[in-house]
Amino acid sequence: MKLIITKDVQEMNEVGAQQLLGAMHTQYRTNIAITAGSTPKGVYEIMTPLVKNKTYFDNVHYYNFDEIPFKGEEGYGVTMTNLNKLYFDPAAINKEKIHVLDDTNYDGYDDIIANDGGLDFVLLGVGADGHYCGNLPNTTKFGDLTSRVTEDARPDMVDILLSEVGGVEEKRPDFYVTMGPKSIMQIKKLVMIANGKSKAEVVKKLVEGIVTEEFPVTLLTTHPDFTLIVDEEAASLL
Amino acid sequence: MKLIITKDVQEMNEVGAQQLLGAMHTQYRTNIAITAGSTPKGVYEIMTPLVKNKTYFDNVHYYNFDEIPFKGEEGYGVTMTNLNKLYFDPAAINKEKIHVLDDTNYDGYDDIIANDGGLDFVLLGVGADGHYCGNLPNTTKFGDLTSRVTEDARPDMVDILLSEVGGVEEKRPDFYVTMGPKSIMQIKKLVMIANGKSKAEVVKKLVEGIVTEEFPVTLLTTHPDFTLIVDEEAASLL
Amino acid sequence: MKLIITKDVQEMNEVGAQQLLGAMHTQYRTNIAITAGSTPKGVYEIMTPLVKNKTYFDNVHYYNFDEIPFKGEEGYGVTMTNLNKLYFDPAAINKEKIHVLDDTNYDGYDDIIANDGGLDFVLLGVGADGHYCGNLPNTTKFGDLTSRVTEDARPDMVDILLSEVGGVEEKRPDFYVTMGPKSIMQIKKLVMIANGKSKAEVVKKLVEGIVTEEFPVTLLTTHPDFTLIVDEEAASLL
Amino acid sequence: MKLIITKDVQEMNEVGAQQLLGAMHTQYRTNIAITAGSTPKGVYEIMTPLVKNKTYFDNVHYYNFDEIPFKGEEGYGVTMTNLNKLYFDPAAINKEKIHVLDDTNYDGYDDIIANDGGLDFVLLGVGADGHYCGNLPNTTKFGDLTSRVTEDARPDMVDILLSEVGGVEEKRPDFYVTMGPKSIMQIKKLVMIANGKSKAEVVKKLVEGIVTEEFPVTLLTTHPDFTLIVDEEAASLL
Numbered sequence: 001m002k003l004i005i006t007k008d009v010q011e012m013n014e015v016g017a018q019q020l021l022g023a024m025h026t027q028y029r030t031n032i033a034i035t036a037g038s039t040p041k042g043v044y045e046i047m048t049p050l051v052k053n054k055t056y057f058d059n060v061h062y063y064n065f066d067e068i069p070f071k072g073e074e075g076y077g078v079t080m081t082n083l084n085k086l087y088f089d090p091a092a093i094n095k096e097k098i099h100v101l102d103d104t105n106y107d108g109y110d111d112i113i114a115n116d117g118g119l120d121f122v123l124l125g126v127g128a129d130g131h132y133c134g135n136l137p138n139t140t141k142f143g144d145l146t147s148r149v150t151e152d153a154r155p156d157m158v159d160i161l162l163s164e165v166g167g168v169e170e171k172r173p174d175f176y177v178t179m180g181p182k183s184i185m186q187i188k189k190l191v192m193i194a195n196g197k198s199k200a201e202v203v204k205k206l207v208e209g210i211v212t213e214e215f216p217v218t219l220l221t222t223h224p225d226f227t228l229i230v231d232e233e234a235a236s237l238l
Numbered sequence: 239m240k241l242i243i244t245k246d247v248q249e250m251n252e253v254g255a256q257q258l259l260g261a262m263h264t265q266y267r268t269n270i271a272i273t274a275g276s277t278p279k280g281v282y283e284i285m286t287p288l289v290k291n292k293t294y295f296d297n298v299h300y301y302n303f304d305e306i307p308f309k310g311e312e313g314y315g316v317t318m319t320n321l322n323k324l325y326f327d328p329a330a331i332n333k334e335k336i337h338v339l340d341d342t343n344y345d346g347y348d349d350i351i352a353n354d355g356g357l358d359f360v361l362l363g364v365g366a367d368g369h370y371c372g373n374l375p376n377t378t379k380f381g382d383l384t385s386r387v388t389e390d391a392r393p394d395m396v397d398i399l400l401s402e403v404g405g406v407e408e409k410r411p412d413f414y415v416t417m418g419p420k421s422i423m424q425i426k427k428l429v430m431i432a433n434g435k436s437k438a439e440v441v442k443k444l445v446e447g448i449v450t451e452e453f454p455v456t457l458l459t460t461h462p463d464f465t466l467i468v469d470e471e472a473a474s475l476l
Numbered sequence: 477m478k479l480i481i482t483k484d485v486q487e488m489n490e491v492g493a494q495q496l497l498g499a500m501h502t503q504y505r506t507n508i509a510i511t512a513g514s515t516p517k518g519v520y521e522i523m524t525p526l527v528k529n530k531t532y533f534d535n536v537h538y539y540n541f542d543e544i545p546f547k548g549e550e551g552y553g554v555t556m557t558n559l560n561k562l563y564f565d566p567a568a569i570n571k572e573k574i575h576v577l578d579d580t581n582y583d584g585y586d587d588i589i590a591n592d593g594g595l596d597f598v599l600l601g602v603g604a605d606g607h608y609c610g611n612l613p614n615t616t617k618f619g620d621l622t623s624r625v626t627e628d629a630r631p632d633m634v635d636i637l638l639s640e641v642g643g644v645e646e647k648r649p650d651f652y653v654t655m656g657p658k659s660i661m662q663i664k665k666l667v668m669i670a671n672g673k674s675k676a677e678v679v680k681k682l683v684e685g686i687v688t689e690e691f692p693v694t695l696l697t698t699h700p701d702f703t704l705i706v707d708e709e710a711a712s713l714l
Numbered sequence: 715m716k717l718i719i720t721k722d723v724q725e726m727n728e729v730g731a732q733q734l735l736g737a738m739h740t741q742y743r744t745n746i747a748i749t750a751g752s753t754p755k756g757v758y759e760i761m762t763p764l765v766k767n768k769t770y771f772d773n774v775h776y777y778n779f780d781e782i783p784f785k786g787e788e789g790y791g792v793t794m795t796n797l798n799k800l801y802f803d804p805a806a807i808n809k810e811k812i813h814v815l816d817d818t819n820y821d822g823y824d825d826i827i828a829n830d831g832g833l834d835f836v837l838l839g840v841g842a843d844g845h846y847c848g849n850l851p852n853t854t855k856f857g858d859l860t861s862r863v864t865e866d867a868r869p870d871m872v873d874i875l876l877s878e879v880g881g882v883e884e885k886r887p888d889f890y891v892t893m894g895p896k897s898i899m900q901i902k903k904l905v906m907i908a909n910g911k912s913k914a915e916v917v918k919k920l921v922e923g924i925v926t927e928e929f930p931v932t933l934l935t936t937h938p939d940f941t942l943i944v945d946e947e948a949a950s951l952l
Contacts (some may be wrong), residue, residue: 002741002770004770005770014764015739015770018732018735018736018739018764019736019739021732021735021736022732022733022735022736022737022739023736025729025732025733025736025941027716027938027939027940027941028590028593028594029593050728050732056716056718056719056729114504117504117505117593118504141448141449142449142457142460143446143447143448143449143456143459143460144447181449181460182447182449182459182460185460185461185462186460186462187462188462208381209381209382209383209420210379210381211379211380211381211419211420218381219380219460221381221420222380222381222419222420222423222424222457222460223423223462224423224424224425224426224461224462224741225741226741227739227741240503240532242532243532252526253501253532256494256497256498256501256526257498257501259494259497259498260494260495260497260498260499260501261498263491263494263495263498263703265478265700265701265702265703266828266831266832267831288490288494294478294480294481294491352742355742355743355831356742462503463503464503465501465503617924617925618925618933618936619922619923619924619925619932619935619936620923621923657925657936658923658925658935658936661936661937661938662936662938663938664938684857685857685858685859685896686855686857687855687856687857687895687896694857695856695936697857697896698856698857698895698896698899698900698933698936699899699938700899700900700901700902700937700938
């Protein structure tokens with residue numbers, strides 16, 4: 001694991017964007033997965049003008065790594081809706097370059113990726129509870145590939161799912177899908193960003209290097225090419 | 239994980255040698271770690287005439303990944319003595335190309351390897367109990383780098399150490415050193431060989447993909463480039 | 477350039493096969509181009525039993541790098557006929573894994589390869605005149621991609637083409653197709669084999685490192701990953 | 715070759731910096747060579763605040779690829795003086811990470827680089843005459859490694875050398891040293907920047923793909939990983 005401590009969130013965003021752009025500047029096709037959520041917002045704001053209508057990034061293929069469907073609705077779920085808003089729409093990414101994981105294809109998703117040549121890069125966020133993608137404690141196991149997690153996985157999962165769809169009960173699904181720990185470990189290069197005091201405990205655990213399924217993100221510290229970018233607040237317990 | 243099932247031990251040895259030779263045929267320096275023990279004997283018998291006095295393999299640097307010292311003796315321990323006998327001596331490998339891990343340098347061993355450019359390849363064996371290198375159940379944790387394991391790690395460790403030094407009590411050390419799970423996971427390509435019915439249960443667990451510290455080798459199934467070569471007997475429970 | 481001098485043809489064949497097998501033992505898809513002709517015969521004899529019906533090589537895709545059509549005939553030309561006989565048929569390679577270059581697709585062949593992820597490895601032979609693939613002196617230029625070479629390229633080309641189709645005038649085509657020097661230089665790893673006194677002058681020029689279009693193969697000495705395997709006779713002028 | 719056309723010099727600089735930063739963000743040591751001169755000035759202005767005092771770039775080792783000594787002076791020559799001014803000094807690069815090519819070590823420079831693991835990346839400029847590094851027409855050959863070019867290489871070389879040292883006759887050396895075409899071709903990834911109408915003819919020739927020693931830079935179009943970044947003016951003849 002390579003640890004990068006930046007002085008503030010702005011520098012974390014810049015370094016995250018540098019890493020992402022570096023992975024995109026290849027001669028041939030490159031496959032990258034990117035995270036939705038609030039943490040990467042600043043990264044995508046930096047990226048958008050650098051990527052929009054730039055044909056020299058036509059070699060880049062994008063993949064989402066989890067999805068929470070809106071119940072009773074067709075079309076995009078929570079993650080893709082968020083990614084579209086944060087990055088794909090403002091950066092005008094060609095839809096042909098966006099490979100969507102959802103509840104219709106999750107079962108063969110690892111094979112789809114393998115057939116596409118494997119993922120070269122992923123930008124990840126992390127939760128205070130040690131989750132990344134949809135790998136929350138007590139939902140997936142280290143050995144899981146892309147999986148369907150149901151509402152009975154944890155007592156609080158119904159509440160989590162409700163919160164994810166904005167508290168609208170009619171839209172609450174009874175499951176979500178996510179690339180599993182093993183799926184993420186297959187990616188050639190992992191980059192994770194974390195900022196703020198709420199992430200200080202997570203960062204401390206990652207640096208200490210204890211690996212336990214109860215804190216899922218710890219597995220990633222064993223990956224041969226894992227970079228963790230954190231601001232000073234997130235590094236404050238080191 | 240890529241699974242290769244061979245019809246017998248001889249083919250397992252040939253495929254193991256093919257993988258090893260492929261990793262050695264590079265233009266620049268390549269760093270490989272190889273296993274001692276009984277399983278790789280046939281691989282090294284194939285390798286020896288192909289490697290001996292061949293200057294085109296001068297780019298290959300070798301590393302041992304564990305060592306059990308003989309108590310009260312200087313010089314090589316159990317692993318290096320075995321590797322010398324099986325491969326380094328018959329293949330006449332230049333001692334300058336052999337980088338020895340022992341109890342004097344284990345503490346900085348991961349840094350030494352990183353400074354050398356990292357390991358490119360490892361040939362591993364596996365035990366019926368799920369151990370690889372010196373990572374036996376209840377000795378190291380998934381997050382451990384190169385470590386010193388002492389005789390109080392497990393109730394039966396004194397017996398294990400005694401057995402390793404041929405049952406000679408005077409030579410029994412009270413510890414050994416080993417690259418840890420995290421050290422092995424940092425290597426670019428992992429290749430493991432296993433043969434015979436005694437390994438069938440291990441192979442079954444690896445293919446099932448449950449990852450648990452109680453069966454240490456299972457972590458390796460999450461590595462992005464892990465190949466498991468087994469004969470039909472070892473594959474008989476699949 | 478890495479130069480490997482073997483004691484005889486048999487060792488050249490073994491080292492050539494080691495390199496080829498190394499390139500084939502990958503976890504995901506690997507794309508390799510292999511040479512027809514008399515030089516690689518021994519390599520393919522080693523390869524055949526090691527590859528035939530081995531499902532663990534299903535990830536390997538094959539490409540031919542030149543073709544001389546039989547005039548008035550549909551189906552395979554000189555190169556593919558030869559490759560089928562030497563390797564694809566005896567090794568029972570699945571036809572779905574063989575990507576055929578011929579006069580119908582040469583124009584977009586470099587794009588086809590790029591879309592397939594690029595070639596990872598090529599096994600090349602070399603002629604006493606410094607040709608490789610169909611890149612004979614005064615036919616292609618260093619900057620050429622896959623090209624169609626016509627009978628008026630050189631005064632002796634009609635004779636060359638006649639000889640290639642076994643001296644049967646009715647079968648003599650008025651052109652052939654070949655991956656060009658630039659196409660070959662795009663491949664990640666180049667391995668060339670040469671044996672016998674007739675190749676000693678070529679090998680000398682390659683080692684001297686003069687690069688000239690009049691001796692086409694000399695360009696390859698500038699490639700970042702080029703290995704030349706020669707027997708002692710071919711190395712006799714060094 | 716991958717061609718990137720940017721709308722102006724500022725975007726060329728940004729994309730050049732993105733490529734450079736991408737090559738620097740590696741987990742282990744990375745070796746990069748960078749160009750002096752006027753073209754990269756804007757790239758280094760972008761780089762300086764992003765790199766200065768950032769310990770997460772401690773893995774980056776720098777190499778200069780040519781040098782013109784000041785006659786009768788010890789210490790840095792024209793290239794290193796310029797690189798220090800443009801980048802190494804303002805970015806406060808640790809001198810231990812800067813590997814200097816000069817007239818004392820040029821003869822073994824390619825071996826030094828090979829021992830360091832090879833160069834991973836180079837940022838190049840190009841002259842209107844097709845030169846890159848010190849590879850001017852009629853000075854080096856495609857097959858040359860790092861070389862010493864003397865004042866009698868071309869009739870105008872005395873004038874060129876005089877101009878390079880600011881027109882001060884006392885400081886004019888009678889030679890310079892440069893990595894040769896073959897040295898540059900050994901590098902894993904080549905990135906070249908060019909802007910302005912004066913470079914339009916060069917860019918046209920590179921895209922046309924004719925490879926000739928009379929226009930040295932054309933060789934690089936055969937490299938398996940070569941990216942050319944140009945502004946619209948430099949692309950105006952395409």
